Amino acid sequence: MQAQPQSSALTYPHGSALRFTPAGLRVLGWRMGQLCAQRTQGPELTKILNRELGVNRKLDYYWKWAKAHGLEWTPAQRIGRPGHRVAPVELLPKDQQFCKFCEGVRAPVPYQLSGRNGTLFLCATRCCPECGAKLEVHEIQNKATGKVEARHWSHPFPMPPRKCLNPKCGVEFVPTNKKNPHQEGCSKRCTQIISVRRWEKNHPEKALDLQQRSSQNRQRKVKLAEDLAREVAELKAHIQPKRGPGRPAEPEHQKSYFRIGKQVETQIPKRLKGDKNAIVAARRLVSEKTRMPYDLIAQYHKTFRQTLSEGSGPRLAANSSV
């Protein structure tokens, strides 16, 4: 159901939009006439009328209304597009109105870049406002219409050599990147140093603060390293020196085969040293005394006799007989 317009209301809802009531249209006509006569600029007029009438119309709506009712429309004054709305050079700050390289008057020249329009202020000899190089205009034509579609000013390449602005470098180099004709450093590293130095120059207090903090950090790190070295030294003092590989070798006379063999040997009477039965009896006796197996005692005794006869020979000879 549609809301009935009240006599004092300027608008009434129509779907999701607002329409003007007859009273609203009267106010709109009256205020449009006033604002256009005052030469109020389009965007400002749009804002005022939207606020006063409680609507949200675009600039285009008011522009069409003005045209339809024969009112004089005042466009926004901006630094403009190629061909029209060209900004006078007086718009520039005083110190930028003349070229700092050839002192000629700078005049606006149109340029287009990446689909955006703008105005560049150049002197008659086309000095780059930043570096003074003579700029060249590049025009790109639309193939179908033959009209200039894009126009931009660029530096002539190859550029003359320049010095790296990093005071510690100062190498002479030739900029090769067409997108960065004002390259200041010979390398990425130098460019970074230059920008950091510039930041430090522009923010002296922050830079000083940073410097102090970094020196504090350095001191803290040095102290940590010293503490660590001291702790390591203390720990080292507590650690026992490393021993050699394995147990130290026992002296020969302490080894089992020597002790057992000697015991067996003492059990054999002197005149029966070569007697097989006497040897076996002595081994049996020692085996019973030490509660070790007979075979082991026999092996020990055999090795003992071999060692005695050879001086210090192999500890256990496998195939030797008694």
Ligand SMILES: [Zn+2]
């Ligand atoms: Zn110039």
Ligand SMILES: [Zn+2]
């Ligand atoms: Zn330049």
Ligand SMILES: [Zn+2]
């Ligand atoms: Zn450099």
